[in-house]
Amino acid sequence: MTTAIMTVTRHLALVGTPNSGKTALFNALTGGRQKVANYPGVTVERKAGAIDTPGGRRINLIDLPGTYSLRGRSPDEEITRDVVLGRLASEPPPDLLLCVADATNPRVALRLAIELKKVGRPLLLVLNMIDIARRRGIDIDLEKLSAELAVPVVTSVAVRRGGTAELLQHVDELLVEELATKGNNTWSPPSNSELRAAQREADRILRIAVGMPKRPETLTGRLDAVLLHPVGGLLILLLLLFVMFQAVFAWARPLMDVISTAFEALGGIAHDLLPEGLLQSFVRNGVISGVGNVVVFVPQILILFLFILLLEDLGYMARAAFLMDRIMGGAGLHGRAFIPLLSSFACAIPGIMATRVIDNRRDRLTTILVAPLMTCSARIPVYTLIISAFIPDKQVWGIVGLQGLVMFGLYAAGILSALGVSFIANHFFWRDNATPPFMLELPDYKLPKLRSVAIGVYVRAMMFLKRAGTTIFSMMVLIWFLASFPRPPAGTTEPAISYSLAAMIGGWIEPLLAPIGFNWQISVALVPGMAAREVAVAALGTVYAIEGGKEAAEQIGTALASKWSLATALALLVWYIFAPQCASTLAVIKRETGSWRWMAITFTYMVALAYVAAFITYNVSLALGAG
Amino acid sequence: MEDDHRLRDAQRGIPLGLAPRGFRGRIASIEVGEGGHGLTAIELERRLLELGFVEGATVEILHEGPLGRDPIAVRLIDATVAVRRREAMAVYVT
Numbered sequence: 001m002t003t004a005i006m007t008v009t010r011h012l013a014l015v016g017t018p019n020s021g022k023t024a025l026f027n028a029l030t031g032g033r034q035k036v037a038n039y040p041g042v043t044v045e046r047k048a049g050a051i052d053t054p055g056g057r058r059i060n061l062i063d064l065p066g067t068y069s070l071r072g073r074s075p076d077e078e079i080t081r082d083v084v085l086g087r088l089a090s091e092p093p094p095d096l097l098l099c100v101a102d103a104t105n106p107r108v109a110l111r112l113a114i115e116l117k118k119v120g121r122p123l124l125l126v127l128n129m130i131d132i133a134r135r136r137g138i139d140i141d142l143e144k145l146s147a148e149l150a151v152p153v154v155t156s157v158a159v160r161r162g163g164t165a166e167l168l169q170h171v172d173e174l175l176v177e178e179l180a181t182k183g184n185n186t187w188s189p190p191s192n193s194e195l196r197a198a199q200r201e202a203d204r205i206l207r208i209a210v211g212m213p214k215r216p217e218t219l220t221g222r223l224d225a226v227l228l229h230p231v232g233g234l235l236i237l238l239l240l241l242f243v244m245f246q247a248v249f250a251w252a253r254p255l256m257d258v259i260s261t262a263f264e265a266l267g268g269i270a271h272d273l274l275p276e277g278l279l280q281s282f283v284r285n286g287v288i289s290g291v292g293n294v295v296v297f298v299p300q301i302l303i304l305f306l307f308i309l310l311l312e313d314l315g316y317m318a319r320a321a322f323l324m325d326r327i328m329g330g331a332g333l334h335g336r337a338f339i340p341l342l343s344s345f346a347c348a349i350p351g352i353m354a355t356r357v358i359d360n361r362r363d364r365l366t367t368i369l370v371a372p373l374m375t376c377s378a379r380i381p382v383y384t385l386i387i388s389a390f391i392p393d394k395q396v397w398g399i400v401g402l403q404g405l406v407m408f409g410l411y412a413a414g415i416l417s418a419l420g421v422s423f424i425a426n427h428f429f430w431r432d433n434a435t436p437p438f439m440l441e442l443p444d445y446k447l448p449k450l451r452s453v454a455i456g457v458y459v460r461a462m463m464f465l466k467r468a469g470t471t472i473f474s475m476m477v478l479i480w481f482l483a484s485f486p487r488p489p490a491g492t493t494e495p496a497i498s499y500s501l502a503a504m505i506g507g508w509i510e511p512l513l514a515p516i517g518f519n520w521q522i523s524v525a526l527v528p529g530m531a532a533r534e535v536a537v538a539a540l541g542t543v544y545a546i547e548g549g550k551e552a553a554e555q556i557g558t559a560l561a562s563k564w565s566l567a568t569a570l571a572l573l574v575w576y577i578f579a580p581q582c583a584s585t586l587a588v589i590k591r592e593t594g595s596w597r598w599m600a601i602t603f604t605y606m607v608a609l610a611y612v613a614a615f616i617t618y619n620v621s622l623a624l625g626a627g
Numbered sequence: 628m629e630d631d632h633r634l635r636d637a638q639r640g641i642p643l644g645l646a647p648r649g650f651r652g653r654i655a656s657i658e659v660g661e662g663g664h665g666l667t668a669i670e671l672e673r674r675l676l677e678l679g680f681v682e683g684a685t686v687e688i689l690h691e692g693p694l695g696r697d698p699i700a701v702r703l704i705d706a707t708v709a710v711r712r713r714e715a716m717a718v719y720v721t
Contacts, residue, residue, distance in 0.1 A: 068677035105706050108679045195676040228700060230693040322709045326694035437714045439678055442700055442707040
């Protein structure tokens with residue numbers, strides 16, 4: 001072996017059907033050495049990682065989106081096809097294709113391997129999860145399989161240390177011969193009869209090379225009898241969702257409080273160290289609170305993705321989609337949309353990131369569109385402030401508190417409007433697009449491998465910090481800028497914000513907001529309130545010159561009760577159900593959809609909805625004498 | 628002619644979409660009817676083929692969804708696949 005071979009980076013691509021254990025194998029091969037980004041111009045995730053083989057080769061392994069065929073009917077599958085065929089300009093053509101098959105169920109993957117042979121690139125079939133297959137008594141004759149298929153075959157156990165040694169050794173051997181075996185590309189999109197023929201060929205090979213046990217595995221069947229039970233299964237799912245919601249909502253709270261306190265303390269240090277003035281304000285209210293606003297979401301994202309990845313690896317996610325398909329389908333949502341939407345009750349940001357579990361782009365976009373309508377935890381301070389100041393604390397019908405009832409109504413309004421928007425989007429917006437059929441494999445249950453889950457959670461958190469974080473941070477700095485410039489003249493008694501650009505913008509939008517009952521103070525507070533919904537509470541305090549920020553909420557409430565009419569208060573509540581008062585959510589939508597367009601659409605429809613609903617509320621309240 | 632039809636229907640079997648839970652059989656043919664799927668007939672057939680629905684494969688309906696007995700979980704040889712009954716209408720089983 002010459003040093004030349006040693007230094008050339010070889011490109012390998014992992015191809016496989018969904019549920020083939022491809023991701024687990026990728027995590028096992030690359031460990032933490034992976035980079036997640038997007039392919040240029042599309043929102044498809046590009047996962048790549050470096051491996052050093054025992055033979056001293058440096059390999060760049062790319063994990064391609066799961067596919068049943070190279071046909072490319074979605075952007076994800078197009079990427080898989082183009083990379084495999086070496087058509088993508090940004091991606092070097094792979095030196096070797098690794099076709100991953102679940103050894104316990106290789107039937108469909110074998111057909112994919114037959115199709116991949118036509119590409120003419122060196123191909124290696126990897127029978128993953130061979131340990132489980134052997135334990136179940138599945139008898140695979142590797143030599144026969146390899147001979148019939150005319151493709152080298154190797155086994156692997158992605159979840160065990162050293163389970164990929166044989167695979168890497170094979171890769172080394174193949175890369176030595178590789179130059180000689182490059183054939184011609186005879187691939188063309190398979191017709192239906194070619195697909196049939198390929199599957200029959202795969203089935204023929206399986207009959208020769210694989211002996212299935214007489215007594216098939218029954219654990220999955222026994223679990224499914226309970227977990228897919230029409231009543232019991234739904235109850236278990238609801239229970240699971242409740243625990244998950246609690247976890248994202250409540251368990252993340254202490255961590256988030258720690259982060260908030262830490263950043264406040266940091267702000268305090270900045271306050272003490274720096275002289276009063278612009279620099280201090282920038283470091284404290286711009287940079288530190290900007291970074292804090294990004295980092296504070298991390299606990300929720302970690303917890304949510306821990307749940308999602310565990311359930312996914314366990315094989316439960318497909319079952320949950322199965323149970324929810326018809327229930328969600330009535331509103332035009334995919335069965336898998338329930339987790340993102342549920343998470344959005346805590347915060348739309350992890351919720352929108354969680355829409356990655358939905359494969360279909362159209363279903364995913366619909367879910368992203370409605371996720372911010374779910375009542376997130378940041379709305380709660382605003383709701384409680386206004387409710388406690390304006391809604392009398394009395395009982396209705398003897399048992400229910402009126403304040404609680406209003407709170408419930410706000411939650412219900414969010415859910416109903418989300419269902420309504422997705423229904424409308426499906427019937428009017430997407431009309432040119434076909435309703436995607438619900439077809440998916442229900443994989444056998446497997447114990448999740450913690451290492452693989454941990455890598456997945458880590459990658460998500462880093463992605464959020466790097467990609468969404470930068471956008472959120474810059475928006476925070478922009479909002480700080482708007483609220484701080486120009487500086488107030490010396491010796492003024494008015495709050496500083498009344499001289500700022502935010503106040504100017506508030507002044508401009510005030511005539512627009514007057515018909516929905518908002519005065520100029522509210523209009524001004526809405527500008528810094530774009531940073532996050534709960535910031536509006538502190539901003540109102542600032543505008544009404546009440547010192548003490550969040551702690552002074554009670555005081556603010558009393559002040560508001562004397563200055564606003566009930567109609568104005570109700571209109572503001574309704575505004576907050578719908579209004580996109582959260583720059584971070586918009587930033588994440590931009591990042592996740594890869595386009596300003598979807599961010600603009602979300603912003604516009606939410607503002608329109610908020611305006612119309614607040615207008616109706618204000619005027620109806622006035623008519624009923626709540627002026 | 629009449630007999631021909633009957634013979635063909637017998638070979639063709641019933642649509643999997645109409646079969647009850649617990650049904651066991653073998654796929655006789657994949658024939659996509661017109662309309663209502665939001666996909667062209669060829670595309671739906673292709674997706675069924677890609678999931679492994681081919682003539683001769685054994686099927687068993689294992690589970691039904693909680694609403695309207697839909698979707699269905701089908702044991703297809705050694706794999707379990709979930710499809711809506713509407714799409715399963717294209718799979719004829721005997």
